[in-house]
Every structure is written in C-alpha cells, then in structure tokens.
Amino acid sequence: MSATAHAPVTGWRRWGAYLALTVVFAIACGLLSWWQWARRAETVDEIQRVERNFDAEPRPVSELLPALDSWRLDDEWAPVLATGEYLGDEALLVRNRVRGGKPGFEQLVPFRLDDGTVFIVNRGWLPIGKTQDSPDSVPAPPSGEVTVVARLRQGEPELPGRTAPEGQIPSIDLTTIVDDLGVPGFTGAYGVLASEDPAVDEMPFPAIRPEADEGPHLSYALQWIAFGILAFIGLFWAWRRERRIAALPAELQAAARAPRRRHVDADVEDAILDSHAPSE
Structure with missing residues (x-):
C-alpha cells in the first residue's frame, strides 16, 4: 500500500475569524431578540392598562x-x-x-x-x-x-x-x-x-376599544434566539466537515471540497470509505 500523507487540521486563525463572526452574529440576534421582548412587554403593559382602566x-x-x-x-x-x-x-x-x-x-x-x-x-x-x-x-x-x-x-x-x-x-x-x-x-x-x-342624535363614529393583541413579538424573539443558536451549529458542522476532509489522502481532499450536484456529505463519506478500503 502506498504511503499517504494526511494533512493536519490547520487554519486555526481562519476558524478563529469564523468564530468571531459567529459570536458577533449571535450577539446581534440576542439584541434583536431582547428588543422584541421589550416591545412585547410594552404591548402587554398597554393591554393591561386597557383592561384595568377602560x-x-x-x-x-x-x-x-x-x-x-x-x-x-x-x-x-x-x-x-x-x-x-x-x-x-x-x-x-x-x-x-x-x-x-x-x-x-x-x-x-x-x-x-x-x-x-x-x-x-x-x-x-x-x-x-x-x-x-x-x-x-x-x-x-x-x-x-x-x-x-x-x-x-x-x-x-x-x-x-x-x-x-x-x-x-x-x-x-x-x-x-x-x-x-x-x-x-x-x-x-x-x-x-x-x-x-344631554346627547345629540348626530354624532361622529365613537372610538373603538383597543384590541388585546400582543402581536408577533414573542415569536420573533424566539426566532432570533434560534438564529443565534443555529449559527453556532452551522459553524460546528462546517468545522467537523473540514476535519473529516483533512483526514483524507491529499489527492482526495480537493475532490471532497469541490462542489457537486450530489449531497456534499455523501461525497465525503464515500471518500472516507474509499480511503479505508483494502488495496488489491
């Protein structure tokens, strides 16, 4: 069997930059989620004032x-x-x-x-x-x-x-x-x-009681939290995939990274199986 060179997992600086971007994105998602929570709190307070005072x-x-x-x-x-x-x-x-x-x-x-x-x-x-x-x-x-x-x-x-x-x-x-x-x-x-x-017969249309509707603020807040979590999941998936590709022989790595019409994960798995198959 011919000797194969396994490229070490490198590019920690690059992955550190990806992590920093992911953290910034997650913080932005957290702030947007907090803003939606604050908007919901204001809406709930308004609904309670209407119920209490109207x-x-x-x-x-x-x-x-x-x-x-x-x-x-x-x-x-x-x-x-x-x-x-x-x-x-x-x-x-x-x-x-x-x-x-x-x-x-x-x-x-x-x-x-x-x-x-x-x-x-x-x-x-x-x-x-x-x-x-x-x-x-x-x-x-x-x-x-x-x-x-x-x-x-x-x-x-x-x-x-x-x-x-x-x-x-x-x-x-x-x-x-x-x-x-x-x-x-x-x-x-x-x-x-x-x-x-005394009342008069002809009147403008009276004011309408405000509806007790919180709006979509709660769902939006949860969505922003989910986006922040998914960003870390996506980063981990990409890092894990890079490790799997780096474990392949050097001549297979370029093919594993190349875009395919088939699912990328399936290509990587096939390459890994081929690398462990016994040579004839």
Missing part, C-alpha cells in the same frame, strides 16, 4: 389631572367626569386619521369646565367627504351645560413643517391648541368621548 368608574378630571400639564401613563384610557360647556366655534378637525382602513378626521372640541379651564375632547371619527379635504357633515356638539365622560389619552407631538387648512390640524398638539385659544387649558392629556349628557 371600564373603570369615571373620576373627576381634577383627580387624575391635578395640574394642567399632568400626565401619567398608568392613567391612559381611564374615564374622567367633567361638567361645563363645549366651545363649538373653536372646534377643530385632525387630519389623516384612519379607521378600518379608511381615511378620515377626528373632531376635537374644547370643553370649558366650570372653573374656566379648557379640556380638549375628541368626539370621534368622521370619514372624508366628496372633496376629500373635509367631511361632508360635521356634527355640532350639544349646547349649554353638558356632562361628559371621556377616556384620557396623552397629547401628541407637534409635526414640524406640516400644515393644514383653516379649522384643521395635523396632530393633537395640545400645547398649540390651548395657546391658540388664549385661555388656561390641559396640555398633558385630552379625553376621548365615551358619553355626553
């Missing part, structure tokens, strides 16, 4: 909003009770509001409380009209003294560079709205209308 007993506005700029995330969707009158002439429409996949507007009406401060009430959603720049009809709020129950939401940021026609705004920027009114008003939160007394 159907709670209404409390006075001053109790949940002790200062004009007050806002606590734990109070989101909590109902508040207020008595006063709508400032119908100061009503505004918020543009680009989607409901059920359809574009429209939300009607904001300042509500002046008995102490003279203003609380912004979102009375509901209106579809775009024939001109698409405004609804076909904008319901008027009830006049005189009104008692409203509204669920708290945080004000929205200003959108720099965004403009809107007269009587419309691009976002629920409470600070700008109150400043334009020129009277003291709540700038930390506004209310999404739940009911008003």
